[in-house]
Amino acid sequence: MAKPEASTEPIVRTEQRGGVRILTLHRPAARNALSSALIEDLRRELAAADDDDRVDVVILTGSDPAFCAGLDLRELGATGGNAERIADAEIPVGHPWRPLSKPMIGAVNGAAITGGLELALACDFLIASERARFADTHARVGVLPGWGLTSRLPAAVGRGFARRMSLTGDFVDAATALRVGLVTEVVAHEQLLPTAVEVAVSVVGNDQAGVRTLLDSYRRAEEHLVDPALLVEDETSRAWMAEFDPSRVADRRAAVVGRGRAQNQG
Template sequence: MSQKTNKIEDAKLVTSETPAKGVLLLKLNRPDKLNALSKELLSQLLEALKTAEKTKSVGCVILTGEGRAFAAGADISDMLERGVASYADAERLKTWERIQNFKKPIIAAVNGFALGGGLELCLLCDIIIAAERAKFGTPEIKIGSFPGDGATQRLPRLVGKSFAMQMILTGMMVTAETAERKGLVSEVVADKQLLGRALEIASDIATKSVAITPYAKRAVNAAFEFPLREGLAFEHSLTVEAFSTQDRMEGLRAFVEKRDPKFTGK
């Protein structure tokens, strides 16, 4: 992939570029609609992630938005037109599930509004970095709805039941500073430093073994899915499985030989 921005074929709603070795930057590109998550946008995002998953040289993905928003939620006009079918659309739900199951590390670089489905998309990412101007919220209650793509389950696990209830039941907007204090994001940086900082973290991750980082991601995510005893057993099984990779043994040899490991992604 070239160093210049590459449009995904026949797609203008998601753009991609490779800003550094091993890092793929994806931008939601519907700024006139604040990157509202239409079915087509999600489909194009999934295609980009599928390509990244199959590309061995990609070690980490950064996801951000074009313009003033990361993503300002679902496509309300589509909901009004199609009703429940806009949500329960089997293809849309399957796309969302596949994005959720993306194996490689992904960083959300939140450049502006992350509301409703936009926040839920953030919650599918592994690390969330926010610009100072970023705003987070679940405003669905204001239009007679509530989050339906994971926020009612994932948000309390990050910020606690009380604050999650406050966000969901009032539709309040949360600043980046508050989001960091509550544990929703890992870092807040100056607006102009957002992509630079995300790239710094992504590049660090990309230097690690692309065969091993998915194991680590699965193990950490298990902490949000399993009781402790089951989670520990799952961690153990993944550790045993990882010993079968060449990179696991290369890392051990490199440590003993006091040199940097030469990972091959196998």
């Protein structure tokens, strides 16, 4: 069971606009880092949205200044827990949540780092603020992905660019993300949520049975490539975690955060 957050304020904010459900990661002081509690709340809210007949499209975003800074390194370094492995029988290997039957748009308002990048990649497509930044810092921290990054990132940006991101840990800005195909559009920061809602409303205006059947067809057409890749990642991550020393994360945390901030501001 996840330890409750100290604040009584919800760490996943929800808003309904017509047929669009907006979910906002809300740990701004921690740059929306993924604590166990945040992951559990997000999964619960996504499942509720998928089961709610009022909802046709879900938008996932974050409270400024970040989209999601990845796993909470304080929690990971202190406990040695792997938040990506919070048990839930309904969640298939390589997924951060139970896959939705409805379209999910990621509105990336700031840095999407490591586990945060994996959340973004699990959306059906992404729209980015000009302030968005993307990085895979698994190798910097000394942990391995478990939510499908090694399958979804190369599918989005190509084999070479994906390996460059993962092996260097360097940040990619919004313009580059658009150029390589990670996001579908980059807009002024204040226009991010209005733009995402506008696109979502376009989807809502279609035949919803057709939308969901088409989305399912896209996913099933990819299964012969995606599912084996997700199993390889899971096997690799489990073997790595069997030898995992949480003190390595604690030791590297300050250097990882400092290097990331320097690049993100550069």
